Amino acid sequence: MRNVLARSSMEFSSARQAILRVLQGARAEDVPRLLRWMRTTSDFDEFTSNNDDAILRSIAEDLRHSLPIEAMLNSEHLALKKLQEQTKPTVHIDAFLYDDDYIDSLCEKGKMSRNYCLTCGSHRTAPLEFISHSFSLVEVKFLYQHVLPDLTGKVLVDIGSRLGVVLFGGYFYSSASQLYGVEINADFCQLQEAITAKYQLCERVKVVNADICTQASLLQNADVVIMNNVFEYFLDRSEQTRCWEFIYQNVRKKGALLVTVPSLEKSFSDLQVNIQLNQWVEAVPLDYDVFLEEDADREALEEIYLYKIL
Numbered sequence: 136m137r138n139v140l141a142r143s144s145m146e147f148s149s150a151r152q153a154i155l156r157v158l159q160g161a162r163a164e165d166v167p168r169l170l171r172w173m174r175t176t177s178d179f180d181e182f183t184s185n186n187d188d189a190i191l192r193s194i195a196e197d198l199r200h201s202l203p204i205e206a207m208l209n210s211e212h213l214a215l216k217k218l219q220e221q222t223k224p225t226v227h228i229d230a231f232l233y234d235d236d237y238i239d240s241l242c243e244k245g246k247m248s249r250n251y252c253l254t255c256g257s258h259r260t261a262p263l264e265f266i267s268h269s270f271s272l273v274e275v276k277f278l279y280q281h282v283l284p285d286l287t288g289k290v291l292v293d294i295g296s297r298l299g300v301v302l303f304g305g306y307f308y309s310s311a312s313q314l315y316g317v318e319i320n321a322d323f324c325q326l327q328e329a330i331t332a333k334y335q336l337c338e339r340v341k342v343v344n345a346d347i348c349t350q351a352s353l354l355q356n357a358d359v360v361i362m363n364n365v366f367e368y369f370l371d372r373s374e375q376t377r378c379w380e381f382i383y384q385n386v387r388k389k390g391a392l393l394v395t396v397p398s399l400e401k402s403f404s405d406l407q408v409n410i411q412l413n414q415w416v417e418a419v420p421l422d423y424d425v426f427l428e429e430d431a432d433r434e435a436l437e438e439i440y441l442y443k444i445l
Contacts, residue, residue: 187307191272194303194330199232201326206232206269206298208322211369230271230435231300268297270363273431274439275304278361281425282394282441286311289358293317294347294382295365299327302340311359316342317350319369347378354385363396376406383410386444392419393442416442 161169202208206229270278278301279286287310293301296316305314318324324344331340343350354360360382366375379402386393395402399412419441423433 188272190334191275191303191307194334195232195272197330197333198298198326201329202229202232208320210320210322229269229298230274231269231298234271234273268364268368269300270304271432271435272304274435275300276308277431277436278394278439279304279308282421282439283309283359283392286359288312290356291315291359291361292350292353292357293361293363295319295362295369296327296342297323299330299340299342301361301363302327302342303330303334303336306336306340312339314340315353315357316340317345317347317353318342319344319346348381351381351385354382355387357386357388357391359392359394360386361394363394367402372406376408379403379406379408379410383408383415389444391444393444395440395442396438398440399442415445417445419443 158166158169198206286305289311290313291301291305291309291311292315293305294317296302296318297320299316302314302316305311316327318327321344324342327342331337331342343353347354362382366378370378393399393416399416403410403412421439421441423436
């Protein structure tokens with residue numbers, strides 16, 4: 136699938152033959168070194184990363200066509216209610232589907248607004264609050280390229296996988312052997328499975344339509360667990376407490392990694408949870424300055440926290 140979006144003046148079959156001719160023309164004693172270099176070099180990163188970005192943008196386009204502009208479904212009753220209860224007018228803008236440039240283009244077309252009217256009919260306006268239940272493409276790249284270590288042979292579980300952004304990013308930006316998304320909303324599972332099938336990701340990407348509290352074995356075997364704003368907008372406080380305590384009981388593999396947005400401390404601040412953080416996890420400091428892409432949102436990156444299971 137990686138070749139679908141590549142642009143080259145040479146067709147795949149011709150390029151393949153050219154590479155084989157180079158290998159055939161090399162000295163016999165140099166062939167093993169040449170093959171080893173091809174397997175391990177970072178010299179190809181520019182080609183693969185650019186193509187991976189393009190494929191993920193194509194996935195985002197497919198998802199935009201399958202969802203209303205706010206990227207929320209009628210089946211998300213509690214999340215929709217909580218949006219309406221915000222003290223300041225708030226809209227959901229999925230960060231994976233809509234970057235700032237795309238939002239600007241929608242605003243120019245009158246399909247979206249960044250502001251709301253303070254007095255109906257007047258020109259007094261104020262900025263709307265935007266929230267996202269997905270990582271942006273930039274955040275996904277930061278996650279896999281700078282937050283997490285090499286995931287070769289590792290199992291990653293994304294709790295509340297929603298559109299599958301973490302799974303699809305993990306497929307292209309990591310070497311994780313298995314990427315599991317656990318999503319309770321069947322509609323979102325169907326969307327993820329459609330993308331997984333279309334882009335031929337099934338070998339490593341699996342979507343599980345379930346309550347996370349039924350997935351003890353999956354959590355116990357996970358090497359990495361991702362939780363991006365997973366419960367706050369979708370469960371009442373008692374249900375959030377139930378889920379966190381289940382995760383605490385089952386994410387116990389020593390050395391396993393837990394990525395959360397926001398921090399565990401902030402997530403627990405309004406909940407009555409029986410969890411001793413200092414006996415469960417160790418916070419791993421992150422260098423947010425290492426990621427220098429020009430469209431990186433420093434504040435958004437700083438909401439990503441990494442913990443190691445003790």
